[in-house]
Amino acid sequence: MTQHSPSDLRRLQAEETGRPVDLAAKLGVAEGALVAAQVGHGAIRIDPTLGRLFPAIQALGDVMALTRNRSCVIEKIGTYNNFHDGDHASMTLDPEIDMRMFPRHWVHAFAVEKATDAGIRRSVQVFDAAGDAVHKVHLRDSSDLAAWDALKRDLVAEDQSDSVEFGPRAPVEPARASADRADALRREWDDMTDTHQFNTLIHRQKMNRLGAYRIAGAPYVLPLAIDAVPALLERVQADSVGIMFFVGNMGCIEIHSGKIETLKPMGPWLNVLDERFNLHLRADHVAEVWAVHKPTKRGPAISVEAFDAEGALIFQCFGLRPEKGGDAEQWAKLVAGLPMLTEAVA
Missing domain, CATH: 3.40.1570.10 (HemS/ChuS/ChuX like domains)
Structure with a gap:
């Protein structure tokens, strides 16, 4: 540097x-x-x-x-x-x-x-x-x-110096998957009972999240068009759908649970400007979007997940759980109605 x-x-x-x-x-x-x-x-x-x-x-x-x-x-x-x-x-x-x-x-x-x-x-x-x-x-x-x-x-720390020797930034891991493990991935995917088991599953199969999505295929994952991201936010707002929106980095994940009231795009930015919740998303950074279906004891967990061109996860969005006031059927219909990647290509 x-x-x-x-x-x-x-x-x-x-x-x-x-x-x-x-x-x-x-x-x-x-x-x-x-x-x-x-x-x-x-x-x-x-x-x-x-x-x-x-x-x-x-x-x-x-x-x-x-x-x-x-x-x-x-x-x-x-x-x-x-x-x-x-x-x-x-x-x-x-x-x-x-x-x-x-x-x-x-x-x-x-x-x-x-x-x-x-x-x-x-x-x-x-x-x-x-x-x-x-x-x-x-x-x-x-x-x-x-x-x-x-x-x-x-x-207050003992060291109050005004400079720091920072180390190098860890590179983003690109999609990692093994095509010969696709069937094993799907079998273990079927056996999941909780979404938190997914990281262990892909680690065991020597894959990462994006790599697993690329080879799992339907009905486990469906590729969505890039335009699915603004469409997601617009429909969540218009239909007053309760969501859980995850944004994070290597050290911290922060979650919004609730609805979206005020959506204001500005240039490449998609902005949510609610009273106690703001979101600022660079839509032009989105390179891949996936609709993901995972089985759990409480029913299917359906998410929309966006990645950048290097393979870094940008956000995950789930429907708000029914015990928190969410509507699983409404969320499933919303995700099913988002533009598919094949539709965009056609």
Whole structure:
């Protein structure tokens, strides 16, 4: 990556009005380097250990939780309630802030205060070993500032240097499958009773998610047209369909459960702008879309899943479970009506 001193990065940030992630890409540095450069100038390093960090975030009350990958950003407003810690995976199980976290990717964390014309903006920002954003927490006007002060006091790290040696970013694994294992894949697919068994299944077959989709065939998966993505959001909104929308990266998955009220496309972006849920999706990044059917004890789990040109997962969308107010039949009909890839080619 390009070398810039912390003072250079502070100066360049002061001159920039766009998103930090875009500035980082333009400069050839990790986004985490921009935040680290602000240590001693409005930012402090804090302990990224989830078991310490999440109780302190919960105490902040109403905040905005942001998780993103290269193609999609999800923002949910709420409180980080019902945290469950774990060595390999952790979670929050609040109706609004519903997340799955993988602690080994929570490497660098900062408490950031930035002066703006609208006042001081406060946030917790977490990055992985490569300096890519894993998760961010943005305080709101109603957030508890005494709890914020306590978070900074209690979690402050010993190391308060303003630069970090980030490692290389892990490459995206392309689709991986073995055609001679297709029949074995389908047999094990038929035997699934829970969607969480899928990762174990494909690992056993020496495949990854996209590779398995490419060889499984109907009725397990159906290729959809790229236009199925905007059609999905439009129909979910128009028909008031309850969904579970998953957006994540290697370290964090954030989930919206509910409906879509306000959909506003703008250029390549598909935007959901609801009161306590925002979504920003680069439709031009979508290269493959699949309708996926998995058997479970509670009936078929049907999802729409989008991937970029390198094979990275952009999002997954399921129907909201019936016990949460969803309508399985309505969701199945919606997915069945999305444009197929063969229709687009024809």
